[in-house]
Amino acid sequence: MTKSEKTNIRQSRELKKIGIITSGGDAPGMNAAIRAVTRAAIYNKLEVVGINHGYKGMVDADFRPLSSRDVSGILQQGGTILKTARCAEFRTKEGREKAYQNLQKAEIDALVVIGGDGSFTGALIFSKEFNIPIVGIPGTIDNDIYGTEYTIGYDTALNTVVQAVDKIKDTAASHGRIFFIEVMGREAGLLALNSGIAIGAEVILIPESTKDKEVFERYISKGYKRKKTSGIVVIAEGDKMGGAIKLAEKAQQENPDLEIRVSILGHMQRGGSPTAKDRIVATRIGIAAIEALLDDQQSIMIGLRNNRITHVPFSKAVRLKNSIDTDLLNMQEIINI
Known part of the structure; x- marks a missing residue:
């Protein structure tokens, strides 16, 4: 399939159905994000498909529909109900082509990817190759993704x-x-x-x-x-x-x-039940992810700066790193005199 053919398919299809995946290391609050994305999508008359086991689930077509009831009672749960896994096949062009064809058969128009910089690297490549809208939600306990002051789970x-x-x-x-x-x-x-x-x-x-x-x-x-x-x-x-x-x-x-x-x-x-902060941030960013897709955004991550929602291109999120505040290191030296 040529690039122009993929572009025409995307332009001719109205946003009706989205897929959600969790990828990379799990982080407390991922389930809160899944819940927010699902319910925000349903609120906006979109169908929602959960993709199990991250990118592996895309390659294997391991999909399941998600309703508002399906995400009830998961707000306080650690881990991810969609599971996560490594997928060597997705790192190949052939594997990504297979994943794309599976999305097409399931009539999934866009993706929300919850994960870290490795997950966003895969999303960036996939979006470029197949012109599918993807919005990322930062979920990692390291809090090290460029463009956001906070990542879910930290x-x-x-x-x-x-x-x-x-x-x-x-x-x-x-x-x-x-x-x-x-x-x-x-x-x-x-x-x-x-x-x-x-x-x-x-x-x-x-x-x-x-x-x-x-x-x-x-x-x-x-x-x-x-x-x-x-x-x-x-x-x-x-x-x-x-x-x-x-x-x-x-x-x-x-x-x-x-x-x-x-x-x-x-x-x-x-592990463990997410704190109130992680639940609130996950809910805010999850809703913002759906709003971004409805606003025709593509290949971006939803972040927080000065407690306000921001949009960060995947290209920056995966290429740059957050720096450590040197004042914190100096403070440590002072306090232990």
């Missing part, structure tokens, strides 16, 4: 980390131990940075910092021994010095007199 994950570490601090204080706590953030350290500040960590190690080695070694060699109390070191999994296990082993070898323990919070950070 507030819940942040509170999950804080609650877990508050409990760990109790046992750390009882035994006078240093705990090395690893949180998610392979390429972005905002979750580690803000959770570390919130729980009063002595050291916070993130991929974006250039002073990690200096700060870490200063604390281990002098800071802890001077205070002679328990300690908390929060480490983003993608920190350049290595993960919590590697750093703890190094610190223990160089300081055999210290009592060091490691706690990797892992996937518990992605």
Whole structure:
């Protein structure tokens, strides 16, 4: 099928039916977004199709209709009722062609993709190849997508980390131990940075910092021994010095007199009932996604700036990254004097 033929198909078809997918890592609040998109679409006389297992479901034609009743009672649920999965086939031209043909057979005119930058990269390529309108909703606990101050799931994950570490601090204080706590953030350290500040960590190690080695070694060699109390070191999994296990082993070898323990919070950070903030933001952005499609928007992500809805081209959302506020790093240094 040529590009002009695809364009003519799109121009000749009025927006009547939309598909929703959740892709990439799950995040609390995705179900709230599914609910908002579904009900906003139905309110505007559109049919809604849920696509199971992300892009894999598009390739496999794993579709199901969604009614207002189908999304009742999911607002408070973590995870995603549409499931998510990796799909190597969708990364090929042939796989995307198969997905497009499945959408055509199901008479799906447009897509709402809930996910992170990897999901939006796939959406951008797919939209360019087949001229299908796609609007993205940012859902990732890392809060690292360019063009939005907030991504769905971040507030819940942040509170999950804080609650877990508050409990760990109790046992750390009882035994006078240093705990090395690893949180998610392979390429972005905002979750580690803000959770570390919130729980009063002595050291916070993130991929974006250039002073990690200096700060870490200063604390281990002098800071802890001077205070002679328990300690908390929060480490983003993608920190350049290595993960919590590697750093703890190094610190223990160089300081055999210290009592060091490691706690990797892992996937518990992605789960749980979403906070009020995540539910509200997901609802706002979900409704805005439908409004954007009705306004003939294409290849954009719905974001928040200064608490106002914004439209960000996929090309910017996937190419650029949010930067860490250096004031937060300076604040951490001041507060732990």
